[in-house]
Amino acid sequence: MLLGLLLVILTLACCAPFALHPAFLHAGWFPLAITNEALQYDRQFGWTLWICGVLFVALQLLLASTIVRRSKRAAAIPVEVESRLELGWTVAAVVLFVAIALAGSRTWAKVPVRDEGRETIEVYAHQFAWNFRYSGPDGRFGRTTIDQISDSGGNPFGIDPADKRGADDVVTATLRVPVGRDVLLILKSRDVIHDFFVRELRTKQDVVPGMEIPLEIHLDRAGEYEIACAELCGLGHSQMRSLLIAMPQEDYDRWKRGE
Numbered sequence: 001m002l003l004g005l006l007l008v009i010l011t012l013a014c015c016a017p018f019a020l021h022p023a024f025l026h027a028g029w030f031p032l033a034i035t036n037e038a039l040q041y042d043r044q045f046g047w048t049l050w051i052c053g054v055l056f057v058a059l060q061l062l063l064a065s066t067i068v069r070r071s072k073r074a075a076a077i078p079v080e081v082e083s084r085l086e087l088g089w090t091v092a093a094v095v096l097f098v099a100i101a102l103a104g105s106r107t108w109a110k111v112p113v114r115d116e117g118r119e120t121i122e123v124y125a126h127q128f129a130w131n132f133r134y135s136g137p138d139g140r141f142g143r144t145t146i147d148q149i150s151d152s153g154g155n156p157f158g159i160d161p162a163d164k165r166g167a168d169d170v171v172t173a174t175l176r177v178p179v180g181r182d183v184l185l186i187l188k189s190r191d192v193i194h195d196f197f198v199r200e201l202r203t204k205q206d207v208v209p210g211m212e213i214p215l216e217i218h219l220d221r222a223g224e225y226e227i228a229c230a231e232l233c234g235l236g237h238s239q240m241r242s243l244l245i246a247m248p249q250e251d252y253d254r255w256k257r258g259e
């Protein structure tokens, strides 16, 4: 009897932090979602949380009521295995969780990849900073070499001065992107594994040395958002932050021209 009561109290205590949170019902406990994909991830997260929450409460209450009912009987009753019931809920659980997983992977696969009119920006991570490179008016990136890399000399990418295509490349410590346009980020690391994380995008992407990892984003809302490194990458990891500045296309063009 006491065990049943304890189970009910524990179940309610587990639900209380969610139910009592003032923003719970309208998912206002999340940071702003600034892309369509982010909204879809939130929706998926909400569904998963609700389904698991309702099942959790229902099953705990069922367990508690079974314990209470059995405790009222004087003698122990032998347990009969109802194989059809067992099979039923096992199959139901499998179907439910496979459906949740499929819905999640569909959301993930919907992230668009298009080529035309896309702005490509290189993201170069190193201990413990982010750098960003944009092609200039010629629309092409210049060649880079490791021996040209110089943080103090203002050339963190190692742009080779011998390559004319790189003369107009723009390098910054904050990431500026045009609003309303597809942006392809090419993520690279100079040393160890870092992770590009913007919570408003709901996206984390590892940045692995020796690889060029594409990440496409599309922002419809101007604003400034924090970029954090989400991979423990060394002593200065906590300071490895930058800013994502989403700006209207005209402002972006003007900024790129240096006006």
Ligand SMILES: [Cu+2]
Binding pocket: 128, 193, 194, 195, 229, 230, 231, 232, 233, 237, 240
């Ligand atoms: Cu890092």
